[in-house]
Amino acid sequence: MKTGRLEAFTDGVVAIIITIMVLELKVPHGGDLSGLAGGAPVLLAYLLSFINVGLYWNNHHHMLHATDRIDGRVLWANLFLLFWLSLVPFVIRWLDDSGFAAGATAAYGIVLGMASIGYELTERAIIACNGPQSPVARAIKHDWKGWGSIAIYCVAVPLAYVSRWIAIALYICVVALWLIPDRRIARELDRDV
Amino acid sequence: MKTGRLEAFTDGVVAIIITIMVLELKVPHGGDLSGLAGGAPVLLAYLLSFINVGLYWNNHHHMLHATDRIDGRVLWANLFLLFWLSLVPFVIRWLDDSGFAAGATAAYGIVLGMASIGYELTERAIIACNGPQSPVARAIKHDWKGWGSIAIYCVAVPLAYVSRWIAIALYICVVALWLIPDRRIARELDRDV
Amino acid sequence: MKTGRLEAFTDGVVAIIITIMVLELKVPHGGDLSGLAGGAPVLLAYLLSFINVGLYWNNHHHMLHATDRIDGRVLWANLFLLFWLSLVPFVIRWLDDSGFAAGATAAYGIVLGMASIGYELTERAIIACNGPQSPVARAIKHDWKGWGSIAIYCVAVPLAYVSRWIAIALYICVVALWLIPDRRIARELDRDV
Amino acid sequence: MKTGRLEAFTDGVVAIIITIMVLELKVPHGGDLSGLAGGAPVLLAYLLSFINVGLYWNNHHHMLHATDRIDGRVLWANLFLLFWLSLVPFVIRWLDDSGFAAGATAAYGIVLGMASIGYELTERAIIACNGPQSPVARAIKHDWKGWGSIAIYCVAVPLAYVSRWIAIALYICVVALWLIPDRRIARELDRDV
Numbered sequence: 131m132k133t134g135r136l137e138a139f140t141d142g143v144v145a146i147i148i149t150i151m152v153l154e155l156k157v158p159h160g161g162d163l164s165g166l167a168g169g170a171p172v173l174l175a176y177l178l179s180f181i182n183v184g185l186y187w188n189n190h191h192h193m194l195h196a197t198d199r200i201d202g203r204v205l206w207a208n209l210f211l212l213f214w215l216s217l218v219p220f221v222i223r224w225l226d227d228s229g230f231a232a233g234a235t236a237a238y239g240i241v242l243g244m245a246s247i248g249y250e251l252t253e254r255a256i257i258a259c260n261g262p263q264s265p266v267a268r269a270i271k272h273d274w275k276g277w278g279s280i281a282i283y284c285v286a287v288p289l290a291y292v293s294r295w296i297a298i299a300l301y302i303c304v305v306a307l308w309l310i311p312d313r314r315i316a317r318e319l320d321r322d323v
Numbered sequence: 324m325k326t327g328r329l330e331a332f333t334d335g336v337v338a339i340i341i342t343i344m345v346l347e348l349k350v351p352h353g354g355d356l357s358g359l360a361g362g363a364p365v366l367l368a369y370l371l372s373f374i375n376v377g378l379y380w381n382n383h384h385h386m387l388h389a390t391d392r393i394d395g396r397v398l399w400a401n402l403f404l405l406f407w408l409s410l411v412p413f414v415i416r417w418l419d420d421s422g423f424a425a426g427a428t429a430a431y432g433i434v435l436g437m438a439s440i441g442y443e444l445t446e447r448a449i450i451a452c453n454g455p456q457s458p459v460a461r462a463i464k465h466d467w468k469g470w471g472s473i474a475i476y477c478v479a480v481p482l483a484y485v486s487r488w489i490a491i492a493l494y495i496c497v498v499a500l501w502l503i504p505d506r507r508i509a510r511e512l513d514r515d516v
Numbered sequence: 517m518k519t520g521r522l523e524a525f526t527d528g529v530v531a532i533i534i535t536i537m538v539l540e541l542k543v544p545h546g547g548d549l550s551g552l553a554g555g556a557p558v559l560l561a562y563l564l565s566f567i568n569v570g571l572y573w574n575n576h577h578h579m580l581h582a583t584d585r586i587d588g589r590v591l592w593a594n595l596f597l598l599f600w601l602s603l604v605p606f607v608i609r610w611l612d613d614s615g616f617a618a619g620a621t622a623a624y625g626i627v628l629g630m631a632s633i634g635y636e637l638t639e640r641a642i643i644a645c646n647g648p649q650s651p652v653a654r655a656i657k658h659d660w661k662g663w664g665s666i667a668i669y670c671v672a673v674p675l676a677y678v679s680r681w682i683a684i685a686l687y688i689c690v691v692a693l694w695l696i697p698d699r700r701i702a703r704e705l706d707r708d709v
Numbered sequence: 710m711k712t713g714r715l716e717a718f719t720d721g722v723v724a725i726i727i728t729i730m731v732l733e734l735k736v737p738h739g740g741d742l743s744g745l746a747g748g749a750p751v752l753l754a755y756l757l758s759f760i761n762v763g764l765y766w767n768n769h770h771h772m773l774h775a776t777d778r779i780d781g782r783v784l785w786a787n788l789f790l791l792f793w794l795s796l797v798p799f800v801i802r803w804l805d806d807s808g809f810a811a812g813a814t815a816a817y818g819i820v821l822g823m824a825s826i827g828y829e830l831t832e833r834a835i836i837a838c839n840g841p842q843s844p845v846a847r848a849i850k851h852d853w854k855g856w857g858s859i860a861i862y863c864v865a866v867p868l869a870y871v872s873r874w875i876a877i878a879l880y881i882c883v884v885a886l887w888l889i890p891d892r893r894i895a896r897e898l899d900r901d902v
Contacts, residue, residue: 424547
């Protein structure tokens with residue numbers, strides 16, 4: 131099975147998720163730019179989510195570029211990832227409606243954490259399908275960033291009940307971790323050529 | 324007529340349906356995760372619909388992969404399928420607003436049952452266009468899963484007025500039926516090569 | 517300039533229009549299927565619009581398939597067509613909110629009539645770009661269906677103020693006119709080969 | 710890294726933005742076409758935004774068509790552009806809700822101005838990646854339209870607090886500036902062949 135249509139479907143779903151999040155933002159009541167100040171936390175949650183979903187698109191792009199073959203298990207692991215990403219607009223709306231309540235802040239971490247697990251599952255399924263000697267397998271063999279993200283979300287979700295700001299700071303840490311460009315796959319591919 | 328643009332259009336519509344369903348979910352009133360408990364039935368309906376639409380995408384993907392030619396009848400049968408799939412977000416919202424009333428639960432089954440019929444019609448149109456000896460025709464010649472799904476929906480819809488939980492259990496049965504991977508098309512294609 | 521990306525962009529916009537229309541439908545107040553009876557007119561407007569947008573996709577698909585070259589004028593004529601198609605969800609919502617008032621019924625005809633004009637403009641721009649001897653030009657040289665549709669909308673819009681049902685009957689006539697398959701382009705292409 | 714998937718993702722996001730803007734339009738209260746008169750300003754804002762987003766799609770299309778290579782910096786500059794474009798539906802809704810208040814009118818200019826900067830950043834990143842002698846670099850070397858747009862937005866945003874109509878007139882000027890077709894890239898490409 132070729133990767134083309136999976137890439138196209140994933141790109142389509144991710145493009146829609148990243149765009150419909152804006153429908154969940156509430157406009158300020160007045161007509162002043164200062165009215166945006168009250169909405170600043172949710173605008174920052176929107177920005178954080180936009181970068182997060184953009185990172186998934188970017189990394190997914192690189193991973194599938196290095197992939198030769200996919201099978202049914204890859205399709206379902208990928209659908210699991212898309213399911214959790216599709217809930218991002220829902221938790222943004224909840225954060226907004228509840229004024230960043232502890233439960234909604236924890237839910238945000240659960241959704242992003244489950245998406246991280248979905249990404250790992252997709253990675254494992256691709257390696258199982260392409261074999262441990264394939265370029266994609268060698269390239270992602272030490273995925274400490276992926277496991278690190280999952281660990282941080284596991285810590286951040288219960289901490290949301292202690293302080294929402296600690297949880298949010300940890301969510302920002304995960305994004306910062308990924309913004310450092312991942313040169314592993316590119317390097318491995320270069321080595322093969 | 325080539326299958327490329329039909330695949331792209333279907334993928335686009337299915338990607339949008341699977342993603343905008345989330346706009347229909349109502350967030351919990353409070354800020355506690357326990358507030359999700361009240362919304363659990365509709366979150367499960369969302370999950371069930373996500374898997375259902377994902378299954379249509381997956382099976383459609385396999386079917387068109389084995390298809391050489393399409394004609395106007397295939398285009399219209401496919402549009403009939405997409406029409407009923409497009410109503411899935413509508414019935415999820417109705418289920419939520421009515422608190423899983425009998426009528427809304429029946430409507431959910433009608434929409435998914437009509438989509439099943441649409442899938443069968445698309446399958447028949449593809450066979451008519453490619454001939455009974457084509458790989459796709461031999462691969463799907465005994466489509467007992469498709470007819471079984473339609474039969475289950477025919478039974479489940481009136482039963483929704485007896486008990487909504489029986490209807491919902493039957494809807495879950497249909498999904499379980501399809502989650503068993505369908506190796507027929509892959510097997511037939513292998514035999515040809 | 518190649519037609520590939522224009523086709524992809526048009527398919528994307530049309531797939532989104534055809535899918536988000538469902539977000540405009542209001543669910544019945546009660547939980548009974550009989551509650552759908554009150555919503556029957558708007559469900560029929562949804563069905564009519566779904567077929568209309570599907571027809572545009574289908575005909576656009578055939579036209580671009582026969583097209584070799586496009587230029588800036590084609591891009592802008594096509595964007596004009598997409599602009600009016602993008603207003604279809606808006607007029608469906610207005611029809612629903614106003615209970616099929618005369619003004620909203622007229623607006624529905626104006627939007628679809630302007631889309632028809634947009635389709636004609638795109639057709640003219642493609643002929644101007646490919647020359648009068650190109651396959652696409654000879655294939656669509658007597659586009660009586662396109663001009664007929666525009667004429668019917670010109671008659672139907674003012675008649676909406678006399679009787680909304682006459683206007684709606686005329687809108688259904690236009691769809692019926694197009695559902696008769698258009699074999700001209702296919703025939704011309706066959707003749708060339 | 711090839712441009713194909715970036716084009717597809719950008720097209721997807723732009724197609725969704727241009728289409729979901731319509732969900733933000735409020736239908737007239739009555740059923741008369743005269744009811745549209747009250748909504749005329751926001752319909753014009755919708756039209757202006759539709760043309761603006763269409764221009765971005767068109768110019769982006771031409772620029773990437775002339776581009777051979779992209780890198781991580783191009784991906785992030787492009788995501789920055791898409792982030793600001795994604796806020797267009799949000800500011801249209803705010804304009805509508807606030808009755809074209811000064812703050813909302815300024816916010817509209819800020820969002821479009823930041824999108825202009827995002828387009829310039831993408832242009833610079835593409836030139837840095839393809840080298841100053843590449844076709845795309847020579848073609849866009851004197852991008853006075855891009856810098857002119859940014860300058861006009863810088864002037865228009867504070868003027869929104871003096872008079873909203875001056876700001877809106879300036880926003881229309883920017884669109885007019887771009888509607889004059891840009892033959893530079895096409896000309897340079899012709900020269901190379």
